[in-house]
Structures are given as structure tokens and as C-alpha cells.
Amino acid sequence: MKKEKLILLTVMFSLTLGVSQLFAQQLNSLRGSTPLDEANKSPAVQKVQNDREPIERDYVQQPPLIPHKIQGYKINKKFNKCLTCHSWSNYKDSGATKISQTHFSDRENHVLANIAPRRYFCTQCHVPQVTSNPLVENTFQPIKTIKHQ
Ligand code: HEC
Numbered sequence: 635m636k637k638e639k640l641i642l643l644t645v646m647f648s649l650t651l652g653v654s655q656l657f658a659q660q661l662n663s664l665r666g667s668t669p670l671d672e673a674n675k676s677p678a679v680q681k682v683q684n685d686r687e688p689i690e691r692d693y694v695q696q697p698p699l700i701p702h703k704i705q706g707y708k709i710n711k712k713f714n715k716c717l718t719c720h721s722w723s724n725y726k727d728s729g730a731t732k733i734s735q736t737h738f739s740d741r742e743n744h745v746l747a748n749i750a751p752r753r754y755f756c757t758q759c760h761v762p763q764v765t766s767n768p769l770v771e772n773t774f775q776p777i778k779t780i781k782h783q
């Protein structure tokens with residue numbers, strides 16, 4: 635390798651290292667300030683809230699939060715526990731909200747006879763809630779039209 639090329643590579647490498655170190659110092663993630671090469675203390679396991687009434691939504695396209703426990707609810711290729719209560723054929727018996735029509739459309743807006751694969755893994759979008767302090771301050775206000783008075 636030519637000498638100039640080697641010098642250039644060394645300079646580029648040091649620059650990249652410097653920049654990444656700068657970012658590493660500024661980032662304050664869930665790990666807190668524990669350096670990346672050290673194991674952080676695992677956060678305390680939070681208690682999932684008891685079953686309750688549906689939780690108010692904050693914006694129109696928000697996937698509603700899950701107002702009940704889901705521990706042990708399996709979702710795999712053959713079986714989806716959520717659909718045993720939330721599908722159109724079961725919701726009346728279980729008293730659950732039925733999945734909305736949007737859950738039957740694929741990304742080209744073709745309406746399918748069954749739940750669209752992109753909506754099959756419910757917990758990608760719907761999450762249960764724990765009682766804990768917010769990690770960061772949030773001053774978000776829902777728009778008035780969907781706010782329950
Ligand atoms: C045993 C039946 C049952 C199962 C299984 C179940 N749910 Fe529910 N779910 C309910 C009922 C009942 C409600 C409505 C509570 C109410 O209206 O008071 C509900 C409410 C919800 C809501 C809130 C809807 C809204 O309009 O705010 C979401 C979201 C939800 N469930 C998602 C899920 C997901 C995701 C799973 C699987 C991980 C799941 N549920 C499994 C019975 C069930």
C-alpha cells in the first residue's frame with residue numbers, strides 16, 4: 635500500500651472513532667450512563683396494570699393500548715390468542731372490541747377475507763401498560779376533536 639493511502643486511511647479511521655465516541659457520550663439511553671462495554675443493572679420488572687376499561691386514545695391513528703393483561707397469550711403461525719376474543723366471529727361472545735376493518739387490508743388496500751398478515755402480530759402495535767414514571771417529560775396534547783370532554 636502506498637504511504638499516502640495509508641495516512642489517509644489512518645486519518646479517516648481516527649475521525650470515525652472520534653465522531654462515534656462523541657455520539658456515545660451524548661446518547662443517554664435506557665442503559666443510563668453505563669458504558670457500552672459494561673453490563674448495566676437490569677431495570678426492575680414493572681407490574682402490568684389490572685384489567686380495566688378501554689384507555690382513551692391520544693390521536694386518531696393511535697393503535698389503542700391494551701387495557702388488560704396478556705401474559706401467556708400466544709401468537710404464532712398456527713394460533714393467535716388475541717383473535718379468540720377480538721375476531722369478528724368471536725367478539726360478541728367475549729365482549730371484546732372487534733378488530734377494525736383496516737386490519738383486513740393489505741398494503742395495496744386490497745380487502746382480504748381474513749386478517750392481513752401485516753396486522754397478524756398484534757403486539758407489534760398494541761401494548762399493555764405498566765404503572766411507572768415517565769422516562770422523559772412529555773407535553774403532548776390530543777387534538778380537541780377526539781378529546782373526551
Ligand atoms: C379472553 C378474551 C381476550 C383476549 C384473549 C384478548 N383480549 Fe383484548 N380485550 C378483551 C376485552 C373484553 C376488551 C374490552 C374491555 C372493555 O371494553 O371493557 C379488550 C380490549 C382490548 C383493546 C382495547 C380496544 C379499545 O377500543 O380501546 C385492545 C387494543 C386489545 N384488547 C388488544 C388485545 C391483544 C393485542 C390481545 C392479544 C395479545 C388481546 N387483546 C387478547 C378481551 C380479550
Ligand code: HEC
Nearest residue numbers: 695696697716720731732733734736752753754755756759
Ligand atoms: C400495524 C399495526 C397494527 C397491528 C399489527 C394490529 N393493529 Fe389493531 N389497530 C391498529 C391501529 C392503528 C388501530 C386504530 C385505527 C384503526 O382502527 O385502524 C387499531 C385498532 C384496533 C382495535 C380497535 C378497533 C375499534 O373499532 O376501535 C382493536 C380491538 C385492535 N386493533 C385489535 C388488534 C388485534 C387483536 C390485532 C392482532 C390480531 C391487531 N389489532 C393488530 C394497529 C394495529
